[in-house]
Amino acid sequence: MKPPRFDYLIPRSLDEALGVLAQHGEDAKVLAGGQSLVPLLNFRLVRPAHLLDLNDVAGLAGIRVDDGHLTIGAMTRQRAVETSALVRERCPLLAEAMPQIGHVQIRNRGTIGGSLAHADPAAELPAVVAALDGELVLRSARGERVLTPDRYFVAYLTTAAEPDELLVEVRVPVTPPRTGVAFLEVSRRHGDFALVGVAATVTVDEAGVCTAGALALTGVGPTPVVARDAVRTLVGARPTPAAFEEVGRRVVAGLRPDGDLHASSEYRAQLARVLSARALARAAERAAAGAERAKSDRR
Amino acid sequence: MPAIGRSVRRLEDRRLLTGRGKYAADFRLPGLLHGAVLRSPHAHARLGEIRSKAALALPGVVAVVTFDDLGDVGRIPTRLGHQAGNVVCLQRPLASEKVRYVGEPVAFVVAESRYLAEDALDVMEVDYEPLPAVADARRSVEAGTPVLHDAVGGNVATTLHTRKGDATAAMAAAHVRVRERLAVQRHTGIPMETRGLTAAFDAGTGMLRLWGVAKIPHFNRRVLADLLGHPEHLIQFTELEVGGGFGVRGEFYPEDFLVPWSAKRLGRPVQWIEDRREHLMAANHSRQQYHDVEIGFDRDGRIVALVDHFMVDLGGYIRTHGVVVPELTAALLPGPYRIPHYTAEARCVLTNKTPTGTYRGPGRYEGTFVRERLMDIAARKLGVDPLELRRRNFITPDEMPYDVGGGALAQRTVYDCGDYASALDKALAALDYESARREQAEARRQGRSIGIGVGFLVEKAGLGPWEYARVEIDATGHVVVYSGVASVGQGIETTLAQVCADELNVSPEKITVVHGDSARVPFGVGGFASRGASVALPAALEAARKVRAKIFRVASTLLEAAADDLVLDDGAVHVRGVPDRRVTFRELARAAVPGPPDMEPGLYAAHFFEAPMMTYPYGCHAAVVEVDVATGTVKILKYAIAYDIGKAINPMIVEGQLVGALAQGIGGALLEELVYDEQGQLLTTTFMEYLVPTVMEMPESTEVRILEETPTPLNPLGVKGAGEGGSSGCGAAVANAVADALAPLGVSITALPLSPDRLSALIRAAGDSR
Numbered sequence A: 001m002k003p004p005r006f007d008y009l010i011p012r013s014l015d016e017a018l019g020v021l022a023q024h025g026e027d028a029k030v031l032a033g034g035q036s037l038v039p040l041l042n043f044r045l046v047r048p049a050h051l052l053d054l055n056d057v058a059g060l061a062g063i064r065v066d067d068g069h070l071t072i073g074a075m076t077r078q079r080a081v082e083t084s085a086l087v088r089e090r091c092p093l094l095a096e097a098m099p100q101i102g103h104v105q106i107r108n109r110g111t112i113g114g115s116l117a118h119a120d121p122a123a124e125l126p127a128v129v130a131a132l133d134g135e136l137v138l139r140s141a142r143g144e145r146v147l148t149p150d151r152y153f154v155a156y157l158t159t160a161a162e163p164d165e166l167l168v169e170v171r172v173p174v175t176p177p178r179t180g181v182a183f184l185e186v187s188r189r190h191g192d193f194a195l196v197g198v199a200a201t202v203t204v205d206e207a208g209v210c211t212a213g214a215l216a217l218t219g220v221g222p223t224p225v226v227a228r229d230a231v232r233t234l235v236g237a238r239p240t241p242a243a244f245e246e247v248g249r250r251v252v253a254g255l256r257p258d259g260d261l262h263a264s265s266e267y268r269a270q271l272a273r274v275l276s277a278r279a280l281a282r283a284a285e286r287a288a289a290g291a292e293r294a295k296s297d298r299r
Numbered sequence B: 001m002p003a004i005g006r007s008v009r010r011l012e013d014r015r016l017l018t019g020r021g022k023y024a025a026d027f028r029l030p031g032l033l034h035g036a037v038l039r040s041p042h043a044h045a046r047l048g049e050i051r052s053k054a055a056l057a058l059p060g061v062v063a064v065v066t067f068d069d070l071g072d073v074g075r076i077p078t079r080l081g082h083q084a085g086n087v088v089c090l091q092r093p094l095a096s097e098k099v100r101y102v103g104e105p106v107a108f109v110v111a112e113s114r115y116l117a118e119d120a121l122d123v124m125e126v127d128y129e130p131l132p133a134v135a136d137a138r139r140s141v142e143a144g145t146p147v148l149h150d151a152v153g154g155n156v157a158t159t160l161h162t163r164k165g166d167a168t169a170a171m172a173a174a175h176v177r178v179r180e181r182l183a184v185q186r187h188t189g190i191p192m193e194t195r196g197l198t199a200a201f202d203a204g205t206g207m208l209r210l211w212g213v214a215k216i217p218h219f220n221r222r223v224l225a226d227l228l229g230h231p232e233h234l235i236q237f238t239e240l241e242v243g244g245g246f247g248v249r250g251e252f253y254p255e256d257f258l259v260p261w262s263a264k265r266l267g268r269p270v271q272w273i274e275d276r277r278e279h280l281m282a283a284n285h286s287r288q289q290y291h292d293v294e295i296g297f298d299r300d301g302r303i304v305a306l307v308d309h310f311m312v313d314l315g316g317y318i319r320t321h322g323v324v325v326p327e328l329t330a331a332l333l334p335g336p337y338r339i340p341h342y343t344a345e346a347r348c349v350l351t352n353k354t355p356t357g358t359y360r361g362p363g364r365y366e367g368t369f370v371r372e373r374l375m376d377i378a379a380r381k382l383g384v385d386p387l388e389l390r391r392r393n394f395i396t397p398d399e400m401p402y403d404v405g406g407g408a409l410a411q412r413t414v415y416d417c418g419d420y421a422s423a424l425d426k427a428l429a430a431l432d433y434e435s436a437r438r439e440q441a442e443a444r445r446q447g448r449s450i451g452i453g454v455g456f457l458v459e460k461a462g463l464g465p466w467e468y469a470r471v472e473i474d475a476t477g478h479v480v481v482y483s484g485v486a487s488v489g490q491g492i493e494t495t496l497a498q499v500c501a502d503e504l505n506v507s508p509e510k511i512t513v514v515h516g517d518s519a520r521v522p523f524g525v526g527g528f529a530s531r532g533a534s535v536a537l538p539a540a541l542e543a544a545r546k547v548r549a550k551i552f553r554v555a556s557t558l559l560e561a562a563a564d565d566l567v568l569d570d571g572a573v574h575v576r577g578v579p580d581r582r583v584t585f586r587e588l589a590r591a592a593v594p595g596p597p598d599m600e601p602g603l604y605a606a607h608f609f610e611a612p613m614m615t616y617p618y619g620c621h622a623a624v625v626e627v628d629v630a631t632g633t634v635k636i637l638k639y640a641i642a643y644d645i646g647k648a649i650n651p652m653i654v655e656g657q658l659v660g661a662l663a664q665g666i667g668g669a670l671l672e673e674l675v676y677d678e679q680g681q682l683l684t685t686t687f688m689e690y691l692v693p694t695v696m697e698m699p700e701s702t703e704v705r706i707l708e709e710t711p712t713p714l715n716p717l718g719v720k721g722a723g724e725g726g727s728s729g730c731g732a733a734v735a736n737a738v739a740d741a742l743a744p745l746g747v748s749i750t751a752l753p754l755s756p757d758r759l760s761a762l763i764r765a766a767g768d769s770r
C-alpha cells in the first residue's frame, strides 16, 4: 500500500496550477483533501506522473452569496460548509447533507471540489447539487465553462471535465421561502458511504399547496439520479403520505440499480422507494412548518 | 487496601497514552531492509516459472526469495488441534507447485524501502496455470469437485466425533423434535495493529533476533529454530507493544519464517509490516460453519437429545490451530443445559480460501449462536417462554463438576462450577427485562418492531498446561515480575503487578512486569485462550509467596528477630513495634546473595503453575433491538451482559474486556463478513468492504454485571478468564432479538450476519409467502 513514484508539485496560484495542467494534464492528478485520492494512490489504482497539490493555491476556498446563488470555492473544506451559518440559512439541504459525509476527520480534510470532481455516485454532494439544479464552474488555461449537473456528471467516477480543467467552484440557488428539505440515507455504519441516499425539497404556497419539489438519489445509478417527473406529480395539491409513496414507486419504476456486496439491486430499489417517500414527507412537513412560521411572523 | 479486586489504573497506559509505546512498525535498526510479499492472485493454480529478473534489476531491490531458494524447508506445524493425518495439509512458508488461495505467498521481495519493494512486486512475472476452484465448503464435499490436496484424497481433512449416551434412540423417543440449518459467516479478528516483524542476524555470534513477535514467543521460537535448523538458544524473541491479538495475531505464519530467513541469508536486518489488504487475505480467517442440528424434548420440555452435523470451512491449508475450532465447537455446543444424549459430527473441510484459525471465543461464538437460536425456535414450537425453557434445562450448581460428554484440547469438558439460573436473572435485571417487554408491546401498537433476545453461554478459559513466573527483588530494591504470558493489550501487566503487590506489600505501580522476551523470561506458554488471569496470575502469586518467605528469612537474620515478629511494609521489613529496626528491599536483596546458609541464594523465586483442567466462565447476553422493517436496518437499543468469572482481579479491566469483545460480537452479528465469489476471489480486501463496528455501532446503552458468585476451585485466586465471553453470546442474543422483533411477520433467522440487505430479503420473502 505504497504509491509508485510521482513528482510532487505545489503551485501557489491558480494560473500556475492551470499552467501545469495545460502541460501535464493527462499525466497529472490534482490533490485536494486527499481523502479519495490518497487511497487510490496507495492501492496503485491511479499512477500519475505528477501530483499537483492545490492546498497552497490562493483563492480557491470560500463561501459567499450573490445573485440569489450560494457559491462555494472548490477547496472549501467539507467541515467549513457543514458549520457555516450562511449555508444553513441559505441552503439547508446542503447543511443537512454535510454531516452525513464520512466522519468529522474526513470532512476536516475533504473538500467540496474533491467530492464533486471524484463523482462517486454514492456521494451526497453530487446528489445535492443535482437536486438543486446547481452549476459547476470549470477553469483551464483555455478559459471558463459552466456546466449543469446533468452535463457534468457523465458516468461512474467520471465528469465532463477535461484533463487540463480544474473545478473552481460550485453554485446552488438560494432556497426559496416555504421550502422544506430533507436528506435521508441508509448506510451500513455511521460514516460509511450510503447504500442509497435521497435529497428532497418541497415548496408550498401559503395555502399549503405544493408548488415545486425536487428529488435526487445516490447509489442507484452511475451518476446522481434526478427524479423530476416523479416529483412533478406532487405539484398543485396538498401533499399526502399516499402521494409520497406514489412518488417513491414512480422513482423506482425506471431504475435498475447495480447490486454489490452490501446491497443487491432489489434492495437498492427498495431503499430508493422507501427513502424517497420518507424524505419527501419530512421535507413537506418542514415546508408546512416554515409556512406556518411565516404566517405567524406576519401576524 | 489490597490491590486485588481494585480497578487499579493500567500500568501500560502511561506509555501508550503518552505516545511512548513502540509497536512493530515503530522499530528501527541501522541498515534496515523492507520486505513485501508477492501473493497469488488465483484461488487455485499450478505454479509455473517465477521470473524475478526485472524486479532484481530495479534500483534498491536486494533480493527476491522463492520456494526454490528455501531448500528443504518443512511445513509450519500445528500448535493446537493436531491430527496426524492432517500433516499433508500444513502450509509451507512459500507456495510450491500449487497455490490454493488468493493471497498465498509466492515470493518475498526485499528492498531498501517498502515503496521499492512494492515496485518490485509490480514487475514480478509468474506463470500460473489456473485450476478450477471451490469456494464453498458445502460444494467442496461433493463428488467431482476439485481436490486441494491430493494426499487427502478429497476435501474433508478430518471428521471429528463426539458421543455421549445414545442420541439416536433418545431422539427417536422424543416428544418434540426441532431441526434447523444454521450458519455463521466467515469473519475474523481485526487487530488495530496489523502483523509486523523485524529480524536481525549477527554473523559473529550466530544470534538471530526478532522484534514484534506476539502471543506465544516461546513456542514460535522453537518452531523457527526447527524450520531454520538454527539452535534455539541462538534465537531471541522480543515482544514490542501489541495492538490487539484476538487469536489472529501472533500465530506462526509464513512471513514469520520469511523475515528471519532473509535476515540471516542477507546479513542485514529485515522488516515486514503487513498492510491492511494483506491482513484481510493473509491472516487467519475464522468462524465459517454450517450446522444441521436437531434437538429433542420430552413432554415437560426437558432436553433429551442433541444431534449436530456440522461443517467447518478450514480454507486452503491447515494452520497452527489445526482442527481446534471444530473441536471446541463440539465440546461446548451443549452449553449450560443438561443434555443426557449428545452426538456431534464435525467435518473439517478444505476450500480455496484463506486458511483459518481461532478468533476470540472460537467455536463458542458459533456454537452459542446455534444452540441459543435453536432454543428460541424450539420454545416457539413448544409454546413455552424461551427463558422458562432455558431455566428448565440448566445444569444446577449441585450437579457440578459436570461432565458434558465431549472434550477438546486433549481434555474432557468438565464444568468446574456455575450457577446459570442466577446469571440469567442478573442479565435480565440489568436489561430491565420486564419494562423492555412493556416497551416492546407499546412500540408494536405504534407499528414499530422491537425485539428482545438472550444468548446464554458457557465459555472456557485458563488453558494450561502450565505457566511460568519468576519474581525478583533486584539489587536496587525494585520488584520485578517475569511472566511467560504475553501481552496482547489485555492489561496483563497490571494484573500481574496487582497479584504480586499484595504478597509483597508494595503498590502495583512500583512493580515492573517483564514478559515476551525469551532472553529475560526463559519459559512461557503465552497470551491466548483467556488464560492469563487463571494461569499466569497464580504462577506469579506463588512465586511472590516464595519471595516473601525469603524476604522474611533474610530479614530475620539481619534484624536478629523471629520472622513472626517482622512486618513487611512499603519495600522494607521492620521489627514489630520498633519501626527503626528496619531493612529495605535494597539491603535485603544484597544480603540475600549468598544469604543465610539454608536458603537458595538471591531474593527471587520461580514457579510453574500447572493447570490440567480448564475453567468454565459463563454468562448471559441480553439485547433489545429495533428493526426498521422498511429498510431492514437493525439498531441495538440496549444491551446487557452478566458474566461470572469467579473473581475480578481488576473490575475495570474486566469490563473493558467484555465491552471490547462485545464490539467484535456485534461485528459478527451485524456487519463483518469475508466474502468470496465462486472463483475464490476475496471481495472484501479493504475496510470499505469489510465492515468492523465503530463506537457508533455500539448499543445506545450497555450494562455490564461482573459476577463473582462461583469462584473456581482450580486455582488459588478463584479466577476464571474474562477475555472472550463478551463476544461469544452476542451473535445469539442479537439474532434472537431480531427474530423476536420480526416474529409477527413470520421471518425466521438462521444465519449471520444480519445485514439490512439480507433482512430485507427475508422480510420480502415472508411477505410473499403469506
Ligand SMILES: Cc1cc2nc3c(=O)[nH]c(=O)nc-3n(C[C@H](O)[C@H](O)[C@H](O)COP(=O)(O)OP(=O)(O)OC[C@H]3O[C@@H](n4cnc5c(N)ncnc54)[C@H](O)[C@@H]3O)c2cc1C
Residues within 6 Å of the ligand: A029, A030, A031, A032, A033, A034, A035, A036, A037, A038, A074, A075, A100, A101, A102, A103, A106, A109, A110, A111, A112, A113, A114, A115, A117, A118, A122, A123, A124, A125, A161, A165, A166, A167, A168, A191, A192, A193, A194
Ligand atoms: C472513511 C471515508 C469515508 C467517506 N465517506 C464519504 C461519504 O459518506 N460521502 C461522501 O460523499 N464522501 C465520503 N468520503 C470521501 C470524501 O468525501 C472525500 O473527501 C471526497 O470524495 C474527495 O474530496 P477530497 O478533497 O478529499 O479530494 P481528493 O481525494 O484530493 O481528490 C479526489 C479526486 O478529485 C480530483 N480533484 C480534487 N479537487 C479537484 C478540483 N478542484 N478540480 C478537479 N479535480 C479535482 C482529484 O484529482 C481526485 O481525482 C469518505 C472518505 C473516507 C476516507
